[in-house]
Amino acid sequence: MCALISLRCRQLLDHRIEIFLALVDISQQFSENGNSRCCHRDPARSLEPGPEGPETPIQVVLRVRPMSAAELRRGEQSVLHCSGTRTLQVRSPSLAPDPGRKSHPGDAGSLSHAPAARSFSCTVFTFGQTGSGKTYTLTGPPPQGEGVPVPPSLAGIMQRTFSWLFDRVQHLGAPVTLRASYLEIYNEQVRDLLSLGSPRPLPVRWNKTRGFYVEQLRVVEFGSLEALMELLQLGLSRRRSSAHTLNQASSRSHALLTLYISCKTAQQMPPVGPGEPPVGGKLCFVDLAGSEKVAATGSRGELMLEANSINRSLLALGHCISLLLDPQRKQSHIPFRDSKLTKLLADSLGGRGVTLMVACVSPSAQCLPETLSTLRYASRAQRVTTRPQAPKSPVAKQPQHLETDMLQLQEENRRLQFQLDQMERKASGLRGTQMAWAQRNLYGMLQEFMLENERLRKEKSQLQSSRDLARNEQHVLAQQVHELERRLSACHRHQPGPGPAPLCPCLMVPAPSCHALPPLCSCPWRHLCPLCQAPLAHWACPWRERHLQQVLGPEAPGSRPLSARPPPWAPPCSPGSAKCPRERSHSDWTQTRVLAEMLTEEEVVPSAPPLPAGPPNTSPVLRGGAGVQNLAQRLEALREQIGSSLRRGRSQLPHSEGARSPGQVRPPC
Numbered sequence: 001m002c003a004l005i006s007l008r009c010r011q012l013l014d015h016r017i018e019i020f021l022a023l024v025d026i027s028q029q030f031s032e033n034g035n036s037r038c039c040h041r042d043p044a045r046s047l048e049p050g051p052e053g054p055e056t057p058i059q060v061v062l063r064v065r066p067m068s069a070a071e072l073r074r075g076e077q078s079v080l081h082c083s084g085t086r087t088l089q090v091r092s093p094s095l096a097p098d099p100g101r102k103s104h105p106g107d108a109g110s111l112s113h114a115p116a117a118r119s120f121s122c123t124v125f126t127f128g129q130t131g132s133g134k135t136y137t138l139t140g141p142p143p144q145g146e147g148v149p150v151p152p153s154l155a156g157i158m159q160r161t162f163s164w165l166f167d168r169v170q171h172l173g174a175p176v177t178l179r180a181s182y183l184e185i186y187n188e189q190v191r192d193l194l195s196l197g198s199p200r201p202l203p204v205r206w207n208k209t210r211g212f213y214v215e216q217l218r219v220v221e222f223g224s225l226e227a228l229m230e231l232l233q234l235g236l237s238r239r240r241s242s243a244h245t246l247n248q249a250s251s252r253s254h255a256l257l258t259l260y261i262s263c264k265t266a267q268q269m270p271p272v273g274p275g276e277p278p279v280g281g282k283l284c285f286v287d288l289a290g291s292e293k294v295a296a297t298g299s300r301g302e303l304m305l306e307a308n309s310i311n312r313s314l315l316a317l318g319h320c321i322s323l324l325l326d327p328q329r330k331q332s333h334i335p336f337r338d339s340k341l342t343k344l345l346a347d348s349l350g351g352r353g354v355t356l357m358v359a360c361v362s363p364s365a366q367c368l369p370e371t372l373s374t375l376r377y378a379s380r381a382q383r384v385t386t387r388p389q390a391p392k393s394p395v396a397k398q399p400q401h402l403e404t405d406m407l408q409l410q411e412e413n414r415r416l417q418f419q420l421d422q423m424e425r426k427a428s429g430l431r432g433t434q435m436a437w438a439q440r441n442l443y444g445m446l447q448e449f450m451l452e453n454e455r456l457r458k459e460k461s462q463l464q465s466s467r468d469l470a471r472n473e474q475h476v477l478a479q480q481v482h483e484l485e486r487r488l489s490a491c492h493r494h495q496p497g498p499g500p501a502p503l504c505p506c507l508m509v510p511a512p513s514c515h516a517l518p519p520l521c522s523c524p525w526r527h528l529c530p531l532c533q534a535p536l537a538h539w540a541c542p543w544r545e546r547h548l549q550q551v552l553g554p555e556a557p558g559s560r561p562l563s564a565r566p567p568p569w570a571p572p573c574s575p576g577s578a579k580c581p582r583e584r585s586h587s588d589w590t591q592t593r594v595l596a597e598m599l600t601e602e603e604v605v606p607s608a609p610p611l612p613a614g615p616p617n618t619s620p621v622l623r624g625g626a627g628v629q630n631l632a633q634r635l636e637a638l639r640e641q642i643g644s645s646l647r648r649g650r651s652q653l654p655h656s657e658g659a660r661s662p663g664q665v666r667p668p669c
């Protein structure tokens, strides 16, 4: 026997445990043992851990068991020969006359193992014809009797891995929790091999975080190698097996033993629901039941039904593998739901784990067709790639993911329903035990659909209620904002005034009505005298009265009562005013101010009269977009105009006022 794998644990920065799956030189291990052979490619590249993340091919190795006593008794010949570590030779008169020929191109010879991969989730599974040595490879020979230990050289992969693991955990020094679960898939039903009572069928469920998992599966914590070995023996003793022509102790079920390795400290572990395995490293050993030709094994009745179920699930597995090989199909749907086996291996085959497959074959000439079929299977499987990733902690689901998941599940349900209908039609032609078996299976599937739908409905209602909550929260927030705004404006209203309003220096009206409305104040001379440019804050223009008369003519501030004057914030010339020869639109004026404020983000106080009347402006005043761009151009033009008009005004306002006629300095309006 050999040690195909060894495990290494190490503490990660994020305080979880990572498992390294290190493939060791299998050929050496096998030749040490001497009673079996293995072929693989490139054994030298074995111990270096590979990079995490990129696609990693499934590792496939081949094991050829020695001829059994029964085969020798029957006078069968051995037709398989390993030459070196890379080539399997087949000597079969029926196949080809050339004794040195490879079994077929690219099969055993191309069974390779790449540099070791590492991941949290590792799977080792054995497959091959019935009696080819799968169980033996994983668990070694059965104990010869009470208290007679199996020699370490004959121990199976599992026992070797267990002792290596304990060794490493002790050296690691960190507190580590080790747990195990052990189940079998018998006649498409999952049974817990570690259950306290008698094993009963358990449902397989799916969720985003865990993928497929078995509900209510017992996960047992263990602290010593002996305890783990006991769990293994307990499971092995409960597993279904029967005798047939090719194997006296043939396993009638697929068995999955899973070890969960996680950090012990509570704060380093995400919360785990009752019965859920902990998050962390995972190592799964899968002993597939052997494919069998019912005619060759002589199976009848119950045995035949078992064989059919085994073959069917192996077929589903093969189907998934071939789809996974196709890069285009890989992106689309892989029918992992077609059987319990493919569901539970979905993660290993198409997911985030590292997988090692051990193809087991018998060297007997009688088994050659099955051997070749196993080799083809292996050859295909080794081209399947996975992308190793650390499992994520079970965080709260994102609603949008939840919705997508639900849609996917519903789609699957529809498809499965269709299959179920078809099967039901087929089953109607069956009789007796076959009918009973078919009914049992159909009923199981139906039950699963119902449970899954129930779960879907629950998740949907959860999603709905979380949305309602969000909406309510939004509503409450809006109300709070509204209330705050209301209070703020009330505060402003009740603020004490600044005292008696000063008079507007230009029009001599009380300032509140003019200056208290700065954004809309249209008083054109609020800051600068339009004639001499003196700042209004220091209104000291010696010609003030005359300027005002010049600007306003007979409408000068002192010539009529305040009440009769136009409001100071109105544009100097009202729209449509007959007195204004160059009429400007009031809206132009306002528009320009709004725009200027918008562009400069400051209060804009006009420093000159509004625009001369031009073609009607149709562009709307918009915050942004083409309208704003047009207006910005117009504003620029306006500035130009104001500048030139001011320059002109200044040049016409020399310090000797006698050089000027009154009409000359009158602003445009």
Ligand SMILES: Nc1ncnc2c1ncn2[C@@H]1O[C@H](COP(=O)(O)OP(=O)(O)OP(=O)(O)O)[C@@H](O)[C@H]1O
Pocket: 035, 036, 064, 065, 066, 068, 128, 129, 130, 131, 132, 133, 134, 135, 136, 137, 141, 247, 249, 250, 251, 252, 288, 289, 290, 291, 360
């Ligand atoms: N490497 C080996 N050395 C010696 N004997 C072996 C070896 N491999 C298998 N055998 C023997 O071959 C027989 C069949 O092995 P095993 O039960 O492991 O086959 P299997 O593939 O698991 O069959 P099944 O699919 O029917 O369960 C057993 O008697 C076992 O002891």
